[in-house]
Amino acid sequence: MPDIDIETLRRLRGRLGEEDPNRPNRGPGARGLEHMARNRRCQRLAAVTLAGASADAAARRLGIAPVSEDASPFAAARGHRFEENLFKDDCERIWRAYARAGLLPADFPHRDDLHEQWIDTEKGTDGRGEFSLPERLRQTEKLLLARARGDLSTPTLILKPRLTVHAGSQQFTIEPDGLIAAPGEPFYRVMEIKSYPDRQGYTSQSKTGSAARQAAVGVVALRQLLASNDLDERLAEATADLIFSNAGSDSPTLTRLPISGETDNIAATLTDAGATVTAVLDAVGAGTLDDPDVLEQLDTFLCSSCSSHCAMFEHCRASAIHQGHPVMLGDQASELLQGFTSMGELIALRDRQATTDDPDRQAVADLLASAHAAFAAAQDDRGYDATVAAGEDEDTGTDEAIPLYAADDADDDREQLEIIA
Numbered sequence: 001m002p003d004i005d006i007e008t009l010r011r012l013r014g015r016l017g018e019e020d021p022n023r024p025n026r027g028p029g030a031r032g033l034e035h036m037a038r039n040r041r042c043q044r045l046a047a048v049t050l051a052g053a054s055a056d057a058a059a060r061r062l063g064i065a066p067v068s069e070d071a072s073p074f075a076a077a078r079g080h081r082f083e084e085n086l087f088k089d090d091c092e093r094i095w096r097a098y099a100r101a102g103l104l105p106a107d108f109p110h111r112d113d114l115h116e117q118w119i120d121t122e123k124g125t126d127g128r129g130e131f132s133l134p135e136r137l138r139q140t141e142k143l144l145l146a147r148a149r150g151d152l153s154t155p156t157l158i159l160k161p162r163l164t165v166h167a168g169s170q171q172f173t174i175e176p177d178g179l180i181a182a183p184g185e186p187f188y189r190v191m192e193i194k195s196y197p198d199r200q201g202y203t204s205q206s207k208t209g210s211a212a213r214q215a216a217v218g219v220v221a222l223r224q225l226l227a228s229n230d231l232d233e234r235l236a237e238a239t240a241d242l243i244f245s246n247a248g249s250d251s252p253t254l255t256r257l258p259i260s261g262e263t264d265n266i267a268a269t270l271t272d273a274g275a276t277v278t279a280v281l282d283a284v285g286a287g288t289l290d291d292p293d294v295l296e297q298l299d300t301f302l303c304s305s306c307s308s309h310c311a312m313f314e315h316c317r318a319s320a321i322h323q324g325h326p327v328m329l330g331d332q333a334s335e336l337l338q339g340f341t342s343m344g345e346l347i348a349l350r351d352r353q354a355t356t357d358d359p360d361r362q363a364v365a366d367l368l369a370s371a372h373a374a375f376a377a378a379q380d381d382r383g384y385d386a387t388v389a390a391g392e393d394e395d396t397g398t399d400e401a402i403p404l405y406a407a408d409d410a411d412d413d414r415e416q417l418e419i420i421a
């Protein structure tokens with residue numbers, strides 16, 4: 001398949017993301033890329049992301065005011081303070097967190113040469129530099145390649161590095177919070193810093209998962225850099241060092257998470273980018289993504305996780321409700337009912353008020369009719385109402401579970417269809 005050139009992607013993007021002079025198009029960043037990877041069946045989100053815009057910008061074009069992903073002023077101030085404290089005194093708190101976790105020697109935080117152990121690509125170690133974005137990218141790559149080629153004298157910690165991640169002919173710049181390689185380690189690993197309080201096993205899974213997936217984008221970028229320089233990409237381990245705040249204080253906690261699954265998911269999504277963009281161009285022709293009608297033309301795949309990662313969720317949900325789309329029945333039913341776009345059609349088939357020549361659709365119709373009949377029988381003949389059928393024994397008052405389709409040897413599909421019946 002020929003690569004789609006960058007000019008074609010710019011044309012496809014149109015002015016998406018550039019409508020607000022105070023908020024120029026910032027591209028998807030690591031967060032946008034990991035969001036795209038969470039729903040690989042959604043062409044609309046992929047088109048917007050791969051064209052180099054954000055779902056926020058597309059949501060605005062669709063008439064939705066996205067809930068800002070930027071932190072509230074209070075959270076932003078707390079995050080700023082947390083980072084300031086982390087980085088002061090030659091990043092002493094970071095070294096301590098690593099030493100506590102046994103990932104740096106215990107005496108490391110007390111070394112005399114701490115100021116040589118880290119570098120901030122944005123401001124330099126003295127905090128006074130003002131390096132341009134291309135300079136930061138060049139410096140980051142130089143240090144990474146030196147380490148990968150065996151130079152163990154590069155700094156232990158690179159703060160605010162810049163990395164490039166390629167998706168087909170498109171390339172994005174991302175900025176992990178840090179890259180760290182303990183003395184003697186052959187290469188760096190990705191560090192993500194969040195000011196969320198670390199509540200151990202009670203830390204919100206969505207927050208931990210989101211930080212891990214952002215780190216996975218960094219791992220993919222590191223591997224791409226190594227591979228393009230004929231170096232072993234396995235040097236970049238699929239792990240994420242997550243730094244959170246200690247609940248109730250500003251001191252950091254450190255968790256090293258394996259993220260192979262997340263890394264594979266991001267890598268596969270980016271590998272598919274060329275084919276995805278080709279399909280988008282086939283669908284929209286000369287249209288551009290700043291046109292709401294063009295956005296509407298693209299396929300979507302609404303699922304329960306969309307609400308947590310996509311700024312266009314409210315629009316997609318409103319459309320599904322308006323169309324009476326079976327996707328509103330939830331992920332399981334929607335998987336089973338793929339190909340159906342209207343609840344009205346489903347109900348007509350179920351009630352034998354409509355027919356179909358398609359054997360697959362007929363099979364679903366039969367399943368629905370049978371599930372509906374079983375549900376009605378459970379209510380009418382056996383005296384169970386829906387609540388009882390869900391778990392409470394009417395006679396004994398116990399919570400013994402009563403399978404809704406026990407008399408009919410119901411299979412999994414029937415259980416999935418209970419909600420429709």
Ligand code: SF4
Pocket residue numbers: 039042043044045300301302303306307310311312313314316
């Ligand atoms: S909310 Fe809509 S546009 Fe966003 S990922 Fe889900 S289906 Fe796609």
